[in-house]
Each structure stands twice: as structure tokens, then as C-alpha cells.
Amino acid sequence: MTFEILVRENTRTLTVFLRSRLDDEAAVDDLFQETMLVAWKRLDDCDLSRPFGPWLRGIAYRLVLAHYRKQKRSPLPLSDEVLEIVDEHFEKIHTHPGDTWDEKIGALHKCLESLPEKHRTVVQERYLEDEPVKCVADRLSISLEACKKRLQRARAMLAKCLRLKGVLATGMKQA
Amino acid sequence: MSKDQTSPNEEHLSQCGEDDTKQSSNNDQAVAEESHQITADEIVIHGLLSDMGRRTPNEDEMRVQAVMRAINEKKEVKPFWWGLLLKPKRVALGLSALVVFFIFSLVIQNFNSVHAASATLEKIIAAAHKMGDRTYSIWVIKNYKEVHPSQRKRPKELDGARLYVRGHDQYVLIQKITNGGQRLTGCDGELAWAMRVDGPVHVSSDLSRFRGGLPGHQNELPFINLNGQLNQLQDKYEVELLHEAGREVEGRVMAGLLGIKKSRDVGGPKRIEIWADQQTGVIQRMIMDGMPRAKGGPRSLILELISQTELPVDFYSHTYHHEPNRKIRFE
Numbered sequence: 001m002t003f004e005i006l007v008r009e010n011t012r013t014l015t016v017f018l019r020s021r022l023d024d025e026a027a028v029d030d031l032f033q034e035t036m037l038v039a040w041k042r043l044d045d046c047d048l049s050r051p052f053g054p055w056l057r058g059i060a061y062r063l064v065l066a067h068y069r070k071q072k073r074s075p076l077p078l079s080d081e082v083l084e085i086v087d088e089h090f091e092k093i094h095t096h097p098g099d100t101w102d103e104k105i106g107a108l109h110k111c112l113e114s115l116p117e118k119h120r121t122v123v124q125e126r127y128l129e130d131e132p133v134k135c136v137a138d139r140l141s142i143s144l145e146a147c148k149k150r151l152q153r154a155r156a157m158l159a160k161c162l163r164l165k166g167v168l169a170t171g172m173k174q175a
Numbered sequence: 176m177s178k179d180q181t182s183p184n185e186e187h188l189s190q191c192g193e194d195d196t197k198q199s200s201n202n203d204q205a206v207a208e209e210s211h212q213i214t215a216d217e218i219v220i221h222g223l224l225s226d227m228g229r230r231t232p233n234e235d236e237m238r239v240q241a242v243m244r245a246i247n248e249k250k251e252v253k254p255f256w257w258g259l260l261l262k263p264k265r266v267a268l269g270l271s272a273l274v275v276f277f278i279f280s281l282v283i284q285n286f287n288s289v290h291a292a293s294a295t296l297e298k299i300i301a302a303a304h305k306m307g308d309r310t311y312s313i314w315v316i317k318n319y320k321e322v323h324p325s326q327r328k329r330p331k332e333l334d335g336a337r338l339y340v341r342g343h344d345q346y347v348l349i350q351k352i353t354n355g356g357q358r359l360t361g362c363d364g365e366l367a368w369a370m371r372v373d374g375p376v377h378v379s380s381d382l383s384r385f386r387g388g389l390p391g392h393q394n395e396l397p398f399i400n401l402n403g404q405l406n407q408l409q410d411k412y413e414v415e416l417l418h419e420a421g422r423e424v425e426g427r428v429m430a431g432l433l434g435i436k437k438s439r440d441v442g443g444p445k446r447i448e449i450w451a452d453q454q455t456g457v458i459q460r461m462i463m464d465g466m467p468r469a470k471g472g473p474r475s476l477i478l479e480l481i482s483q484t485e486l487p488v489d490f491y492s493h494t495y496h497h498e499p500n501r502k503i504r505f506e
Contacts, residue, residue, distance in 0.1 A: 007242050008235075011238050012226075015234070020218045020222025021222075037242070040242075078214070081207075081211040082215050083215075085212060085216075086219055123224060128227065155224075156216065158224075159217075
């Protein structure tokens with residue numbers, strides 16, 4: 001299997017993973033490239049009989065931490081348990097039926113539509129319009145904390161919906 | 176990202192910290208597992224939604240191509256060095272001498288080129304500080320993201336926007352929005368302000384307060400601050416003269432500069448191309464490529480000088496742009 005095939009197969013999930021950890025798109029671009037180059041150099045260390053995605057995200061996660069350190073920001077590292085569940089989710093999406101990424105996560109659109117209006121609005125403003133939380137809060141005339149809570153609740157509802165539709169890993173039995 | 180904005184990643188991270196503390200104090204396996212699950216769910220959903228909002232057409236293919244190009248470049252370097260090691264000593268010595276000579280020539284050439292580029296940039300900066308009012312048109316060459324019209328509630332159209340600049344801290348940016356109105360953002364050096372034609376005027380003594388809707392603001396390098404960008408070019412970009420420099424446009428000899436960002440930790444566009452009148456140093460055209468895109472928006476912009484007509488003294492104050500009874504909100 002050539003390395004290019006591995007890159008193609010994992011491009012989208014790696015990008016989504018990086019976007020989950022970084023707000024700066026330039027950093028997403030740079031760390032994507034860096035992750036793939038490190039993976040290429042260390043390919044001999046990778047057990048290709050096992051899924052490539054988790055190994056790749058392991059590299060990416062360390063590069064993300066290094067990136068924050070360089071910026072003199074100190075994010076709390078995620079525990080191994082959390083990273084393991086994140087991997088389970090990504091692998092579940094990766095193996096979900098569908099030829100393209102959009103087909104695999106098509107359920108997300110349906111889940112978004114099913115959100116109560118006030119939650120759908122904050123998600124649309126924050127993510128689809130890429131607005132900072134504070135701007136969303138100002139526009140909706142709610143406090144910053146209330147806005148964050150509403151977003152958090154919306155994300156939890158979306159996770160539950162995607163889990164029910166079989167897109168996310170089941171994990172433990174929680175809502 | 177400015178401090179007054181909350182990064183979703185920071186939200187996650189702070190939550191993780193609290194969760195971890197809870198786990199250790201409670202020592203409750205079930206609570207810990209649930210906490211891990213919630214945190215992981217949040218991360219993945221945040222990633223999926225962010226990706227949905229920021230993804231650009233053909234992004235995957237461009238990423239794959241970029242990676243494979245970088246890999247091929249690295250592969251090509253290897254045989255050259257291995258080849259040298261395998262040559263007889265005499266050939267290697269001869270080659271080494273040639274390499275040293277070549278490097279020396281490059282250093283000299285580079286020194287001259289860097290010196291010339293630096294001198295041109297200083298001239299442009301000096302001119303920019305002296306200059307009065309300048310009016311630029313802004314054209315978007317390439318956007319990061321095509322937003323579906325149904326999702327576009329408050330578009331901030333930069334394509335066709337007009338930027339008025341005076342001195343180093345006064346500007347007015349007028350953007351058309353798709354509902355037919357206009358959005359005005361400005362700064363008179365003492366107060367920053369923003370308004371729509373039909374809404375209240377938001378005013379703040381924080382001069383960077385209303386740059387939230389503008390690309391590049393989170394990296395302390397708003398593209399509207401032309402002089403700020405020029406100063407940044409001196410320190411944080413590799414600047415070189417463009418080969419086409421010296422060409423004539425409408426009877427003016429043009430000086431061309433290319434700035435490439437030295438590090439990804441530096442804010443601002445990855446590449447800045449400046450064309451200025453060689454005699455006066457007045458910037459005629461500025462092309463910014465690889466704009467920071469934490470907020471989406473344009474990837475590449477052109478600013479083109481369209482006028483140097485003197486504007487009214489109070490043009491950069493918000494009062495010039497609205498009727499006296501408009502509601503004003505101090506923030």
C-alpha cells in the first residue's frame with residue numbers, strides 16, 4: 001500500500017481532528033502537513049495491520065501540544081481515556097457506510113435540523129458562520145456563560161442523536 | 176484570537192481540567208467514565224461542526240497534493256547527498272569547492288538583493304507615514320469557503336469594499352451587505368466604531384474593538400492597518416524585490432516587493448506583494464495571500480489605490496457618517 005493511499009484515506013478525519021483542537025486555520029494547515037510528514041518518516045514504526053488513523057492522530061495530538069507550548073499557551077492535556085473514546089468515534093465514522101465523508105456524516109445535518117430552534121441558532125451562528133462565542137452572545141442578547149451553556153447543550157444533543165443513528169461509537173450508556 | 180473571545184478549544188480544555196479533578200476527588204469510576212465520554216463527545220462534535228463551517232471546496236485534494244509534493248521534494252534530496260558520498264575523494268573535493276563558491280556567490284547576491292528590498296520597503300514606509308488620505312478598493316481573489324445562502328445571515332462582503340486610510344490609525348471601511356445595506360467600520364485614532372445604516376452606532380475606546388468581523392484581526396494584524404502591515408514586513412517577513420520591478424504602469428515606474436512570512440507563529444497573511452510608485456513610494460496595489468482564516472472569509476485580497484483626494488477633516492469620525500439623533504452604544 002503506498003503512502004499516498006493512506007494520506008487520502010485519512011485526510012478528512014485528520015483535518016476534523018485538528019479542527020477539534022485548533023481554532024487557527026493556518027495552524028490546521030501547517031500541522032496537517034507536519035503530521036503527515038512525521039508519519040511518512042516514521043512509517044516503519046507503524047503496525048500497518050492495525051488502523052492507521054489512531055496512530056496518525058497520536059502524532060497530530062503531540063504536535064498540537066507542541067504548537068500550544070510554542071505559543072506559550074498551556075492547554076490541559078487530554079487523558080488517555082478521553083483520547084481512546086475520541087479514537088473510537090473517529091473510527092466509527094471512518095467505517096460508517098458511505099463512499100464520501102459527506103455521506104458518512106450525512107446524519108449530522110438531520111440531527112442539526114432536529115435541534116430546538118434556540119440551540120440550532122447558536123450552532124449555526126457559532127460554527128456555520130464561524131463567529132466567536134462572544135459575538136453570538138451579543139447578537140442573541142444573552143450572557144456569554146448562557147451562550148456557552150447553550151452551545152454545550154447543543155453539542156451534547158447532537159452527540160446523542162449521532163450515537164442513535166450509529167455514526168458515533170456507543171461507548172457507555174449515557175445520554 | 177483576542178482575549179475577549181472565547182476559544183471553543185479552551186472551553187473544552189477547561190472542562191477537561193474540572194472533570195479530571197472531579198474524578199480524582201470522587202474516585203468514582205462511573206462518574207469518571209461518564210466525564211470522559213462527555214468530553215470526548217464534545218471534542219468530536221466540535222470538530223465536525225467546525226469542519227462543516229470552515230471546509231473549502233477541493234480542500235482534501237489540495238492537502239493530499241501538498242503532502243505528496245513535500246514528500247517528493249524530500250525524496251529528491253537524498254540521492255544527491257548519497258551520490259556525493261560515493262564519489263572519489265578528488266571529485267568530492269572539486270564539488271565541495273564549487274559548492275562553496277556557489278554559496279558565496281549566492282550570499283553576495285542575496286545580500287545585495289535583501290539590501291535593495293529593505294531600502295525600497297523603508298521608502299514605502301516613510302511615504303505611508305507622510306501621506307494624507309488614500310482610498311483603496313478591495314477585491315477578493317479567492318475565498319476560503321462558499322457559504323450556502325440559506326446559512327448566510329449576516330454576510331460581511333469584502334469584495335468591492337472601500338477602504339479609506341489616513342495616517343497610521345485612522346480608517347473607514349465600507350462594506351456592502353447582501354440585503355442591500357452597508358456596514359461601516361472605522362477609527363478616528365481615539366475611538367473605534369461600527370454601524371449599519373439602520374442600526375445603533377457601537378463605539379469603543381479600544382481601537383481594535385470592532386475588527387472582529389475582519390480577516391486577520393485575531394493575529395494582531397488587521398489588513399486595514401496598512402502601515403502596521405508595512406512595519407510587520409520589516410521584522411517578520413522575508414522581503415525580496417520582485418523580478419518584474421522597474422516596469423512602467425501608466426507612466427509610473429513601479430517597485431515590487433514580495434514578503435513571505437518567516438514563521439507560522441506570526442500573524443497576518445502568508446504572502447504579501449506590494450507594488451508602489453518607485454519615485455513617491457505610494458502603494459498602488461497590495462496583494463495579500465493566505466489570510467488567517469479562523470473566521471473564514473477571503474484567502475486572497477487585492478487592495479488597489481483609486482484615489483488620493485483629500486477627505487473632510489472629520490471623515491474618520493462616526494458622526495460624519497450618520498444623522499445626529501442616531502442611538503450610540505459605548506462598549
